[in-house]
Amino acid sequence: MSAGLVAGVSALPALSGQVLAAIPSPSQGVWHLGPLPVRAYALCILLGIVLAVRIAERRVAAAGGPSGLVLDVSAWAVPFGIVGARIYHVITSPAAYFGEGGHPVDALLWQGGLGIWGAVALGALGAWIGCRRAGVQFVLFADAAAPGLAVAQAAGRFGNWFNNELFGRRTDLPWGLQVHEWDQSAGRAVTDASGQPVLLPGTYHPTFLYESLWCLVIALVIVLVGRRRDLSGAGPSRST
Incomplete structure (x- = not known):
């Protein structure tokens, strides 16, 4: 086997490692x-x-619950959760909206992110309201x-x-x-x-x-x- 071929074969594992060694x-x-x-x-x-x-x-359904219950409760839980997620993000990242160079109106628009804990808190409140209305x-x-x-x-x-x-x-x-x-x-x-x-x-x-x-x-x-x-x-x- 020639020296060039040996060098090429030995380089394959290293090349494979480079290709597989990162998530894009x-x-x-x-x-x-x-x-x-x-x-x-x-x-x-x-x-x-x-x-x-x-x-x-x-x-x-597996528990024998009423059909349509989840959609009825979700109609309350999802909007509450989205609002809660946005409020939590604004409260925990105030500089982007109320700090130097910030734009307070952006807090009301889709600028920035959402916070999971706000979604959980107000989403749970919305689900509780939905359950109360559904009698569950x-x-x-x-x-x-x-x-x-x-x-x-x-x-x-x-x-x-x-x-x-x-x-x-x-x-x-x-x-x-x-x-x-x-x-x-x-x-x-x-x-x-x-x-x-x-x-x-x-x-x-x-x-x-x-x-x-x-x-x-x-x-x-x-x-x-x-x-x-x-x-x-x-x-x-x-x-x-």
Whole structure:
């Protein structure tokens, strides 16, 4: 075997390692249909809501609950949750709206992000109101909705991936995340003189992925425990 061929073969593992040693990130998180911006973050949240509703519907049906209950309660819980998420974000990130150079009116518009804990707090209030109006115990609905909420959170975290955010420290692990230098106002990566997206040096812990996988584990545990015993103490076990 020639020296050149030996060198080429020996270089293959290193090349493979370079190709597989990073998770890429999207270079764009917003697309425009005319004047309408379509945000990947919002689409991930919408996907999460659809999954949560579908899972809760199956669990309510398996428990013998009334048809249409989940949609009726969701009509209260989802709007409350979105408003709560926005309020939490504005309260915890006030500088962008009320600090130097900030624009308070942006707090009322789709500028910036959402906060999960605000969504949980006001979303739960909305669900409680919906349950009261439907004549259903809130704890029974919460039992049915719990795994779906965890799945929804897992889906929503991929919105952070599209926005090149929610990443940790630099790492040399094989699943390190490539991150672009991001233009938040434009919803896309900063580009260099040749028009190519600019990457930050190195790779980083994909925190968004860790949390997403953790949420899926939580959902699975809730389902498995629910098959062994009734978490609410009233009625048959629920399954997805």
